[in-house]
Every structure is written in structure tokens, then in C-alpha cells.
Amino acid sequence: MxxxxxxxxxxxxxxxxxxxxxxxxxxxxxxxxxxxxxxxxxxxxxxxxxxxxxxxxxxxxxxxxxxxxxxxxxxxxxxxxxxxxxxxxxxxxxxxxxxxxxxxxxxxxxxxxxxxxxxxxxxxxxxxxxxxxxxxxxxxxxxxxxxxxxxxxAPHLAFRCVHICWMPEMRKEQIERAIRLAALMKFNYAILEPWGMYRSEKHPWWGWPEGKMTKAEVRRLVAIGNDLGITLIPQIAAYGHAGAGRSCTLKNSVLDLQPEYEPLFEPGGWNWCLANPETQRVLRELIVEMLGDFGNPPYIHLGCDEAQPPTCPECRKRPYGELVCEHIANLAAFTKEHGARAMIWHDMLLDRDDPRWKGYVKCGSKLTATLADTLPKDVIICDWQYSYGDMKETRKDWPTMAYFKEKGFPVAGCPWRNYNAMKPMADFIAEIGGFGIIETTWHHLRGNDWVKMFRYGSSAAWGTPVRKGMPQYDSEFAIALRLVGHDMKVKDYRDTGHVDYQVPPSWWIDN
Ligand SMILES: [Zn+2]
Structure with a gap:
């Protein structure tokens, strides 16, 4: 044949x-x-x-x-x-x-x-x-x-997005390669989360010194995205994750080097201090600045995952659910006035003690779960379900996504490395008339995880199965990645393949 x-x-x-x-x-x-x-x-x-x-x-x-x-x-x-x-x-x-x-x-x-x-x-x-x-x-x-x-x-889902984290350890070439490759694999949106890398002119203290995500670099990447058919969406962690560091590292991109900004954060630095009016002012000014740099995109992600209970006396005066809802609703209304619909992670909107969500990601309390009734219904809920404990699990039902849809929210499924669940998740989203798929990548945008996140993620969003068994290793990914390198005219060895080094440099010394 x-x-x-x-x-x-x-x-x-x-x-x-x-x-x-x-x-x-x-x-x-x-x-x-x-x-x-x-x-x-x-x-x-x-x-x-x-x-x-x-x-x-x-x-x-x-x-x-x-x-x-x-x-x-x-x-x-x-x-x-x-x-x-x-x-x-x-x-x-x-x-x-x-x-x-x-x-x-x-x-x-x-x-x-x-x-x-x-x-x-x-x-x-x-x-x-x-x-x-x-x-x-x-x-x-x-x-x-x-x-x-x-x-x-034709694509299965209209909103096919990758979530790219600009970690301080990443070079700008890695970010550009990821964006270009996502476009080539027919993703049409990319959320760019700064992790302390964005260089604000209005608030230069916000983030690590010498952040690589300068205005010029953001505008350059946005222009590349516009040409290639992938719209870049900015992200600001506007509630938890306020220090833009991974929780397991205890790094805080503001307070570790600039203690004078302590009043803007809860003691400990994980959440923004929501009772402080200066917090709203700062976040609004950052939102305006970022939306401008990103060329006024139709969406902005406000984070809001893994937030913790309040510890400052002002935030503790009111039921925290109320304060959180007011904070997010105000910001969502503000971003809408500026032409961008707000997106937030879902986990604070689900009560962790509610038996309906057993086995699914949920981090909220009874109070924060009331947000599902009070938040404006045009906020896009990004429901990240990573099947903790078994990343290879194949699931077909996504009750949390159905719940948000029933509440009247646009809901996007976020599968990260839950490879076997990606296609069923995308099919489920299509079936309930959900918003789309956001392939989260976190700190795994290297090596085999990168290959699998993009191959499985793009295929699920497009509506097709991943081809099993490449003829020459992962050549379909290799071809696409090489084309991206040619477009960027890369010369650096580290900007080829999916890892910086075939053999980690330290091995030559240690072994
Ligand atoms: Zn506070």
C-alpha cells in the first residue's frame, strides 16, 4: 500500500x-x-x-x-x-x-x-x-x-493556549523559541507569566533586579506573535504568589531584596495585602502598563492560585471571602474597562472540604468558594487539574469544569503534564461548550516534558490523537523546533534541541 x-x-x-x-x-x-x-x-x-x-x-x-x-x-x-x-x-x-x-x-x-x-x-x-x-x-x-x-x-477548540513562565533562570531565546514553536504547532494564544522578570517603568521595584522582560523585548515578542498568529497575554499574580517565586524555594522577588515594600504584602509575603488601598493602586498601574506593552490584548491573567489565609490585622477584620471577591471583582472590572477580560486560576473557588471535588484540585475554603456565586460571570476560570498522585491517569469526566460552566463562567481546562487526560479534557470542554485549553508548562519547559507538553497539548486542543511511535525518535517535534531555530537564526549551541547541554557541564568536573 x-x-x-x-x-x-x-x-x-x-x-x-x-x-x-x-x-x-x-x-x-x-x-x-x-x-x-x-x-x-x-x-x-x-x-x-x-x-x-x-x-x-x-x-x-x-x-x-x-x-x-x-x-x-x-x-x-x-x-x-x-x-x-x-x-x-x-x-x-x-x-x-x-x-x-x-x-x-x-x-x-x-x-x-x-x-x-x-x-x-x-x-x-x-x-x-x-x-x-x-x-x-x-x-x-x-x-x-x-x-x-x-x-x-479545522481546529476542535477556538482558544488553544500555552502558559509560559519566564523564570529568572531562562534566557530570552528560550522564551522566543517556545512562542514560535507554539504558533507552528497551531496554538493561537500564549500567556506570559513574568516570575519577577518584567521591568516596569512605573514600579521598577516590582521584581528581581535586571529583569530580562524589558518593554522592548515584550513588544518584540508581541510583534512576532502577531505575525505568526499567536496572541500574547500578560499575567500578574494579583492575589497569592505575590512574590513571584515558587513556593518550595521561599524566594520572593520583591521582599528578599527590598524590605521597605512589606506593607503591600501579607506578613510572610505570599499574598498581596488586600486591605491596603495601595495594593489596588499598584496592581492597576501595573495592569495598565503591561496591557500597553502587550499591545492591548483581549485578555489578561490575574493568577489567584494557591492563596493562603490572611495574617495581617487589617485583612483579618472582614470575612476574607468578601475581601477577596471585592479585590478580584474590582480588578476584573478595571481590566474590562481597558479592553481585556480577566482570567483567573480556579482553585480558590472550590472548597477543599467539599466531597464533590474529591480527587480534583481545589485549594479554597467555604468563604473563598462563595466567589463562584459573586464574581462577574465574564471572568474566565482556568481550571488546572493535574491528577496529583497519578499523572498518567486517564480521566473522562471533569466535574469541576462542568460546575463552573453551570455557574455561567467561561471555563478553560489546564492539563500541564497530565498527558493521557489531555484529549479527554479537550473533548469534554468542547462538549460542554467551554472556553478552551491552556497547556500549562511551569518550570518544565525543557527536555522530554517540553516535547510531550507541546505534542499532546497541541494535539488535544486541535482535536487529534498524538501519533504514537515517531519514525526517527521525536522527529516531528525536532523538525518543528529546528525550523524555529532557523527563523531565529540561532548560533548558540544551547538554542538547539530541547536541552541546553547533552551532558550537563558539571559532569565533566564531578566524574
Ligand atoms: Zn493585609
């Missing part, structure tokens, strides 16, 4: 057997593409490749006037003098209702792309780019080949 053929019914969790992917018996086929398309039809035949070079005509049917120019510019960037020609034409494409859907047809006559929007054209281009290989039998690249193929593809 020469043709590699995969049929999946759009918006169905039913997948016909992947055994159909095998190619000729001597040489099994490979699709080095992530995420796999969720097609009406997807056929690909690498045993009958066609030229993809300066002689190729790529005909684009897209009502968006920017699409053909975007495609031509990026083909020129990716393929240089071997770039195919782009031509806008109408071939009576039957555009699907999904704004991000696209169709690609590759045969001896050339390449055809149909999409209703620039977003669809981008996803088509990224699918093509991952499937392109250099011409064979020569010393250096002189044009490319594509398998003959036919794709009709």
Missing part, C-alpha cells in the same frame, strides 16, 4: 484505526506533522512527491486581502531563492464556517490553498512547512519536495 491515508470525522472523537497509517511494507510512511490534521479527509503520498520550488505556483483562495502577501513574504523568508510563487485566485472554494479552517491540495499541477481568513492560511502554511523536505540526491539544498496530498482541516 503506497498511499498513507487517515480519515477522521470532523468534531468527532472517533478515530479510525491508526494501523491505516502504515505505508509500503518495506518502508513505513511517516507524517512528521504536529498536530495531525482533524480532517474531513487527509491523504498524503510521499512515494509520489512533487516539486516545491521557484517553478511551483501556490494558488491561494482567501477573501482576506492580507493572506497572499503574508504567504509570499514567509515563503521568501523560509525558502529564499527557491521560494514558490504565490498567486491569489478564486477557485470557488467551499469555505467551511470555522474561521480557522483550511484546505490544501498538492499534486503535479501545483499547490492550492483555500481558507476564509489569514489564520487559516497560516495553519495551511505551517502544515505544508512541516511536510516539506529538501530535494534528494544532491549535496546542498536546491529546492524542495512535497508529498502529493489533500488536507481539509
Amino acid at each position: 503506497k498511499k498513507l491515508r487517515l480519515h477522521v470525522l470532523a468534531f468527532s472523537s472517533v478515530l479510525l484505526p491508526l494501523a491505516g497509517l502504515s505505508g509500503n511494507e518495506a518502508n513505513p510512511d511517516a507524517i512528521e506533522l504536529a498536530p495531525l490534521p482533524l480532517p474531513v479527509e487527509f491523504t498524503s503520498d510521499m512515494d509520489n512527491p512533487v516539486a516545491f520550488d521557484a517553478s511551483t505556483k501556490v494558488v491561494v483562495d482567501c477573501p482576506d486581502a492580507a493572506a497572499a502577501g503574508w504567504l509570499a513574504a514567509h515563503f521568501a523568508e523560509w525558502y529564499g531563492k527557491f521560494a514558490p510563487k504565490v498567486q491569489l485566485a478564486t477557485f470557488n472554494a467551499n469555505f467551511p464556517t470555522n474561521a480557522e479552517a483550511y484546505a490544501v491540495k498538492v499534486d503535479a499541477a501545483g499547490v492550492k490553498i483555500a481558507a476564509r481568513t489569514l489564520a487559516g492560511v497560516r495553519w495551511a502554511a505551517y502544515s505544508i512547512r512541516q511536510l516539506v523536505i529538501a530535494k534528494r540526491g544532491i549535496f546542498k539544498t536546491e529546492g524542495h519536495l512535497l508529498p502529493t496530498l489533500s488536507i481539509s482541516d
Whole structure:
């Protein structure tokens, strides 16, 4: 069997057997593409490749006037003098209702792309780019080949997001690689959490000295994201996690070096002091500054996870649930006035003693759980369910997400490294009409965890299973990551592969 053929019914969790992917018996086929398309039809035949070079005509049917120019510019960037020609034409494409859907047809006559929007054209281009290989039998690249193929593809969920943490230990190149790779894997949003790295002009004390997340760098990354089709969303931990440090490290990016700002925080420094009016002032000024740097995005994440009981006399005067609700509701109303809907983590909204949530992540008390009744319903609840104790657990029901949906909130599922649960979680979100998927990565954006978080996360959000068994290790991830490196023109050894060093430098000394 020469043709590699995969049929999946759009918006169905039913997948016909992947055994159909095998190619000729001597040489099994490979699709080095992530995420796999969720097609009406997807056929690909690498045993009958066609030229993809300066002689190729790529005909684009897209009502968006920017699409053909975007495609031509990026083909020129990716393929240089071997770039195919782009031509806008109408071939009576039957555009699907999904704004991000696209169709690609590759045969001896050339390449055809149909999409209703620039977003669809981008996803088509990224699918093509991952499937392109250099011409064979020569010393250096002189044009490319594509398998003959036919794709009709559309995403399962409209909001497909990665949550990227700019830890102080991370270089700016690592952040850019993650954003570019997320776009290539068809995520369309990325939340960027600063962890003390944001360099505020209004409040230069907020964070570690010499933070790498400067205004210029943020604006540069936002512009890259806008070009590539991934919208960057800022984050401010506006309740707990106020010191922007991991709880297990006891680091506080403000108080460790600048004790004079103690009144803004609860004694101990984990929560902001919510009773202090200066806290609201500072947070509002930071929100305005960040939204400006991020180019006024449609959302802002306010954190709010893992908060602790109040310890200062002012915060303890009132029921804490009331104070917390007032604080978050005020900030959410404020961000909305500035054009950005607030997102918060879910855990304080669930009473940890409520038997309904047994086995699910919940960190709140009876008081903070009242927020689920009092918060404005347009706040997006980011429900992180990591299946503590068994990260390999496969779950199909997500009662906490159903609960928030029933309460009237838009709810996003956040699976982190809960790989086996990602697809069922995304399917569940789609079924209940939820908001989307946020693939949290925390301090694991390196090594195999990075590979799996992006492969499983992007596939779940797009609606397709992860291809098991890569032909040459994790080559589908490697190809995408290498393309990102080429786009960035990386020269540093550490900016290749998914780890800085193949052998940790200390080993040479210790062993
Ligand atoms: Zn206080």
C-alpha cells in the first residue's frame, strides 16, 4: 500500500484505526506533522512527491486581502531563492464556517490553498512547512519536495493556549523559541507569566533586579506573535504568589531584596495585602502598563492560585471571602474597562472540604468558594487539574469544569503534564461548550516534558490523537523546533534541541 491515508470525522472523537497509517511494507510512511490534521479527509503520498520550488505556483483562495502577501513574504523568508510563487485566485472554494479552517491540495499541477481568513492560511502554511523536505540526491539544498496530498482541516477548540513562565533562570531565546514553536504547532494564544522578570517603568521595584522582560523585548515578542498568529497575554499574580517565586524555594522577588515594600504584602509575603488601598493602586498601574506593552490584548491573567489565609490585622477584620471577591471583582472590572477580560486560576473557588471535588484540585475554603456565586460571570476560570498522585491517569469526566460552566463562567481546562487526560479534557470542554485549553508548562519547559507538553497539548486542543511511535525518535517535534531555530537564526549551541547541554557541564568536573 503506497498511499498513507487517515480519515477522521470532523468534531468527532472517533478515530479510525491508526494501523491505516502504515505505508509500503518495506518502508513505513511517516507524517512528521504536529498536530495531525482533524480532517474531513487527509491523504498524503510521499512515494509520489512533487516539486516545491521557484517553478511551483501556490494558488491561494482567501477573501482576506492580507493572506497572499503574508504567504509570499514567509515563503521568501523560509525558502529564499527557491521560494514558490504565490498567486491569489478564486477557485470557488467551499469555505467551511470555522474561521480557522483550511484546505490544501498538492499534486503535479501545483499547490492550492483555500481558507476564509489569514489564520487559516497560516495553519495551511505551517502544515505544508512541516511536510516539506529538501530535494534528494544532491549535496546542498536546491529546492524542495512535497508529498502529493489533500488536507481539509479545522481546529476542535477556538482558544488553544500555552502558559509560559519566564523564570529568572531562562534566557530570552528560550522564551522566543517556545512562542514560535507554539504558533507552528497551531496554538493561537500564549500567556506570559513574568516570575519577577518584567521591568516596569512605573514600579521598577516590582521584581528581581535586571529583569530580562524589558518593554522592548515584550513588544518584540508581541510583534512576532502577531505575525505568526499567536496572541500574547500578560499575567500578574494579583492575589497569592505575590512574590513571584515558587513556593518550595521561599524566594520572593520583591521582599528578599527590598524590605521597605512589606506593607503591600501579607506578613510572610505570599499574598498581596488586600486591605491596603495601595495594593489596588499598584496592581492597576501595573495592569495598565503591561496591557500597553502587550499591545492591548483581549485578555489578561490575574493568577489567584494557591492563596493562603490572611495574617495581617487589617485583612483579618472582614470575612476574607468578601475581601477577596471585592479585590478580584474590582480588578476584573478595571481590566474590562481597558479592553481585556480577566482570567483567573480556579482553585480558590472550590472548597477543599467539599466531597464533590474529591480527587480534583481545589485549594479554597467555604468563604473563598462563595466567589463562584459573586464574581462577574465574564471572568474566565482556568481550571488546572493535574491528577496529583497519578499523572498518567486517564480521566473522562471533569466535574469541576462542568460546575463552573453551570455557574455561567467561561471555563478553560489546564492539563500541564497530565498527558493521557489531555484529549479527554479537550473533548469534554468542547462538549460542554467551554472556553478552551491552556497547556500549562511551569518550570518544565525543557527536555522530554517540553516535547510531550507541546505534542499532546497541541494535539488535544486541535482535536487529534498524538501519533504514537515517531519514525526517527521525536522527529516531528525536532523538525518543528529546528525550523524555529532557523527563523531565529540561532548560533548558540544551547538554542538547539530541547536541552541546553547533552551532558550537563558539571559532569565533566564531578566524574
Ligand atoms: Zn493585609
